[in-house]
Amino acid sequence: MPRTFFKTIVTVSFAVLFTSSIALAQDDFPSQEIRIIVPWNPGGSTDIMARKILPSLEEQGVRAVVENMPGGGSAVGMAQVASAAPDGYTVGLGSSSILSLIAQGNVPFTYDSFTDIALFSEDPLVLLVSPNSEWDSLNAFMEYMKENPGSVTIGTPGTNNVNHAMAGLTGQAAGVEFRHIPYPGGSRVIAEIMGGQIDAGVLKPSETLPQIEADDLQAIGVYRQERIEALPETETFQEAGYDVFSSGELAQITYLTAPAGLDAEIRERLVEIFNTAILSEAFQEFAEENGFIAGGLSGEELQEYNAGLIDTLESAAQEIFTGD
Amino acid sequence: MSDRQPSSHNYGWVLGATLVFLVGSIGAALFLLPPTLEMSFGGMGRPVGPGTVPIIVLTLTILMVLIVALQEVLYFCKRRGGKLVPIETTSDESSELEASALRKVIYAVATLALLVAFLLLWRNTAFPVAASAFSVILSFCLLPAGWRRPKHSLSAAVIAIIGVLVIWLLFEFILNIRLH
Amino acid sequence: METISLLAGGFQTLAANPVGILWIALGVFVGITCGAIPGLTATMGVAVFIPITFSLEPEIALATLIGVYCGGLSGGAVPAILLNIPGTPSAMVTTLDGHPMARQGLATRALGWALVASVVGSFVGWVALVTMAPVLARLALNLGSAEYAALALFGLTIVVSLSGSALAKGLLCALIGIALSMVGLDPTTGEDRWTFGTINLFQGISIMPALIGLFAIPEILMAIAAPGVQKRLNLERSRMIPTLGEMMMQKWNLLRSSIIGVGAGIIPALGGNIGSILAYDQSRRFEKDGAKYGTGRPGGIVASEAANNGVTGGALIPLLTVGIPGDSVTAMLIGGLMIHGLQPGPRLFEANGDIVYAILAAFLLATIMMYLLSVVGYRYVVRVLNLPRHVLYPALLLLTVVGTYALNRQIFDVGLMLALGALGFIATLARFPVYPIVLGLVLGPILESEMRRALLVSGGEWSIFLTRPVSAVLLLLSVMAIVGPIVVRYMQKSRASRNASS
Numbered sequence A: 001m002p003r004t005f006f007k008t009i010v011t012v013s014f015a016v017l018f019t020s021s022i023a024l025a026q027d028d029f030p031s032q033e034i035r036i037i038v039p040w041n042p043g044g045s046t047d048i049m050a051r052k053i054l055p056s057l058e059e060q061g062v063r064a065v066v067e068n069m070p071g072g073g074s075a076v077g078m079a080q081v082a083s084a085a086p087d088g089y090t091v092g093l094g095s096s097s098i099l100s101l102i103a104q105g106n107v108p109f110t111y112d113s114f115t116d117i118a119l120f121s122e123d124p125l126v127l128l129v130s131p132n133s134e135w136d137s138l139n140a141f142m143e144y145m146k147e148n149p150g151s152v153t154i155g156t157p158g159t160n161n162v163n164h165a166m167a168g169l170t171g172q173a174a175g176v177e178f179r180h181i182p183y184p185g186g187s188r189v190i191a192e193i194m195g196g197q198i199d200a201g202v203l204k205p206s207e208t209l210p211q212i213e214a215d216d217l218q219a220i221g222v223y224r225q226e227r228i229e230a231l232p233e234t235e236t237f238q239e240a241g242y243d244v245f246s247s248g249e250l251a252q253i254t255y256l257t258a259p260a261g262l263d264a265e266i267r268e269r270l271v272e273i274f275n276t277a278i279l280s281e282a283f284q285e286f287a288e289e290n291g292f293i294a295g296g297l298s299g300e301e302l303q304e305y306n307a308g309l310i311d312t313l314e315s316a317a318q319e320i321f322t323g324d
Numbered sequence B: 001m002s003d004r005q006p007s008s009h010n011y012g013w014v015l016g017a018t019l020v021f022l023v024g025s026i027g028a029a030l031f032l033l034p035p036t037l038e039m040s041f042g043g044m045g046r047p048v049g050p051g052t053v054p055i056i057v058l059t060l061t062i063l064m065v066l067i068v069a070l071q072e073v074l075y076f077c078k079r080r081g082g083k084l085v086p087i088e089t090t091s092d093e094s095s096e097l098e099a100s101a102l103r104k105v106i107y108a109v110a111t112l113a114l115l116v117a118f119l120l121l122w123r124n125t126a127f128p129v130a131a132s133a134f135s136v137i138l139s140f141c142l143l144p145a146g147w148r149r150p151k152h153s154l155s156a157a158v159i160a161i162i163g164v165l166v167i168w169l170l171f172e173f174i175l176n177i178r179l180h
Numbered sequence C: 001m002e003t004i005s006l007l008a009g010g011f012q013t014l015a016a017n018p019v020g021i022l023w024i025a026l027g028v029f030v031g032i033t034c035g036a037i038p039g040l041t042a043t044m045g046v047a048v049f050i051p052i053t054f055s056l057e058p059e060i061a062l063a064t065l066i067g068v069y070c071g072g073l074s075g076g077a078v079p080a081i082l083l084n085i086p087g088t089p090s091a092m093v094t095t096l097d098g099h100p101m102a103r104q105g106l107a108t109r110a111l112g113w114a115l116v117a118s119v120v121g122s123f124v125g126w127v128a129l130v131t132m133a134p135v136l137a138r139l140a141l142n143l144g145s146a147e148y149a150a151l152a153l154f155g156l157t158i159v160v161s162l163s164g165s166a167l168a169k170g171l172l173c174a175l176i177g178i179a180l181s182m183v184g185l186d187p188t189t190g191e192d193r194w195t196f197g198t199i200n201l202f203q204g205i206s207i208m209p210a211l212i213g214l215f216a217i218p219e220i221l222m223a224i225a226a227p228g229v230q231k232r233l234n235l236e237r238s239r240m241i242p243t244l245g246e247m248m249m250q251k252w253n254l255l256r257s258s259i260i261g262v263g264a265g266i267i268p269a270l271g272g273n274i275g276s277i278l279a280y281d282q283s284r285r286f287e288k289d290g291a292k293y294g295t296g297r298p299g300g301i302v303a304s305e306a307a308n309n310g311v312t313g314g315a316l317i318p319l320l321t322v323g324i325p326g327d328s329v330t331a332m333l334i335g336g337l338m339i340h341g342l343q344p345g346p347r348l349f350e351a352n353g354d355i356v357y358a359i360l361a362a363f364l365l366a367t368i369m370m371y372l373l374s375v376v377g378y379r380y381v382v383r384v385l386n387l388p389r390h391v392l393y394p395a396l397l398l399l400t401v402v403g404t405y406a407l408n409r410q411i412f413d414v415g416l417m418l419a420l421g422a423l424g425f426i427a428t429l430a431r432f433p434v435y436p437i438v439l440g441l442v443l444g445p446i447l448e449s450e451m452r453r454a455l456l457v458s459g460g461e462w463s464i465f466l467t468r469p470v471s472a473v474l475l476l477l478s479v480m481a482i483v484g485p486i487v488v489r490y491m492q493k494s495r496a497s498r499n500a501s502s
Helices: A002-027 A045-059 A072-082 A096-103 A138-147 A162-174 A186-194 A205-213 A264-278 A281-290 A299-321 B008-037 B052-080 B101-124 B127-142 B150-174 C002-015 C018-036 C042-055 C058-075 C077-083 C094-103 C107-140 C145-156 C158-163 C167-182 C207-225 C244-249 C251-266 C272-286 C298-322 C328-339 C348-386 C389-408 C411-429 C435-458 C469-501
Strands: A034-038 A064-068 A090-095 A114-123 A126-129 A153-157 A179-183 A200-203 A218-222 A252-259
Touching (some): A045 A064, A045 C328, A072 A096, A072 A252, A090 A114, A114 A299, A126 A205, A162 A179, A179 C435, A186 A200, A205 A218, A252 A264, B008 B052, B008 C167, B052 C167, B101 C411, C002 C058, C018 C042, C018 C058, C018 C348, C042 C328, C042 C389, C058 C077, C058 C107, C107 C251, C107 C348, C145 C435, C145 C469, C158 C469, C167 C435, C244 C251, C251 C298, C272 C435, C298 C348, C389 C411
Parallel strands (some): A034 A090, A153 A179, A153 A200
Antiparallel strands (some): A114 A252, A126 A218
């Protein structure tokens, strides 16, 4: 009798301890350091964004560390995220770059390998020309394009990505061919527009605001449904009467994601933690200064949004990217 | 860049290495040819496509391999024919100080094998363990023959492990780069 | 004149901040160390320091990073001279004359030359930055892809002039280097080139694993195999720093090479490696003892080192004036500026002029510190040559492995480095020159991508390379550079045979 009693006590205590430790573990998430993988070089815009939210995370009592893992156009770092243990301690900053790569099937993982957490930033794209050029409005530029099929040069940072897609859609809206010139990065595009080597470029406000303000660049059209706060004078393509969203809306985004198979409660917790950081005053101010829109979507909504982006990119890939 | 002529007992190895290098180059070039031919080569607005330069590079490589091979054959014949006397020693390449080529190859292969073993060990265990094993083994091999006695061996091993720890600390804690 | 008073203001800001000055000194020290250790580079040093500087005041943070960069570039000469292993990619050509000098027992003097050249290069860059930045930056914007392609081609012609009679071998190696650079996703169309689906190869073979694999590994492997009797090198006790007279003999070399370095830094598409290559090539042609480069002439060291430090000042010019980074390190500095609330761009001088001038003042300070720290440190560093082999080589190998791993945290890179190391070893054994492989790896992509881009812009017209004046001139120089040495040698041979027969 005493032995059975004893055994029962031990079993029950273990059971209680066990379940409470699970509960505690979840309550206590995160109890370790969270690795935020940034699949780009340090000092780049994504890296800066990640580091900008660290203070806010600290305020919430969350320890996190940024790990740079550049390579493969963010494929290497994101592959690491996809293959990490889904315990919530490894997350990564995905972007439209990886979505483009997934859409073209260039990486050995699919979108199902991820659980999205929160949207960090949305950079609406802008069409820019040199102020010394003959075009001072979107209409003037589009007219010029129509009159000179196949000779207008539009530069983008990278190829087969969102910028390229928007450039292609611009050409489609004008109904003519043009010359797409890919560059290794946004700075080169800026330099070439300023130097008059190319006619126009598709870039984000965050990398061009200083030059726009100094009158070295001119933004003539924004690829969005409404005008953006950072550039209130720039009209949208819709306003000028050009439909560039025939396959769906596109913007450059950066978002936090985790490996697939993440526990729902942990996902909730992560969404809470990071949304607080993203919507914090400090980060919103940073966003305003740099011309991007911080936050908005999270969790399932974000997952659906991204799936939609991938669809748009897939159809863009068919029409615009092949053999261009 | 050096036009020094190898001494006769090294020439065999030099020739062998040249052969490996040339065969390897032409082999790689031929191996890469089929995938390259499948690349796109550009059209009207873009005369140079992704495949153009690779094809040119591969073709030129094959050409250069043949030219170099021809040169080596001519050189070989000249040596055999006695027209060139192989220089035995020059001021900075006296045979006491330069190792024989055979020795070089053996040591190189062994060291590379050790490095590969180190990488595999690192993957499966932790950095300090794998690195210490590597350092200790290598430094033992490099100890001058007269040193291979217990006292000296032990101090060499200790120095090696200290070196590993220093490097590990440097990266993990100061540079904040996780080594796992 | 206004500049001087603004600068004075900058110096005052610094003087009021002794802790800040210490940070800059720390940065320079760390930079020199990173550059001097094969496996670590200046770029890595800056990358690591960026988060560390977040909590500092903006001018100190930026100045520290610039200090790391300066120090790193000059420190790269140390292993290049002592061990024939470049510590940074831009020190590659320093090995060509630096190591032979060390083998002749003149290691300390070689380091002295490298230091002097680095300081002069950095200073010339500073002068350009302070006096002519806006003008130069705008001028550089006039260059387009055609010019970059022509410049890359011109840089590749150095293989011809340096190979001498082993021309075929040199060309073969250069081709192998170019072939290696083709691996990866095509930058223009995204098409897969020779990657066979390996993600790690999508961005191509980066220069660090290649540099270490092709230079450091064979060198270390050969040294390991050397007979056990270690000759204790007589480290010459004479002056490290060359006399003023000797320096004046190199004055044109110093000036020209620094300017080439600054130019390479200003141009956004080019980086430090190319600057030192071009400067070395030009010095070979124009200096009186140029023909003897490669045997241990100080001029070779001077050309390379002055150029690679000129890049720092040069790369800051477009960054601070128009917000466009001049090279990959300054691209990281953009992030550094932004995190401190500074917007890199044309308005930077207006909006934050006092901070910018403090940064400029600090840059000069960093250069001076680089000199002081090195003068003291180099004497000790030379002793590395006399370290027992069983300590030195395991440590070096470990550092190269860990350094390569630290780049992207991928063991793949280390494997790649070892594979290239085996290639480099076989090449060295077979008496093939290794440096053209790296040259091809660095310049090949620039040549190809810029040429294709130029053709895209022109709509397929090849004439663009000749109708644009700068491009045409560079192409002409390239042709002369290729044909010249061959013609000269042919004329010498025919003259010699005529003399013999007469």
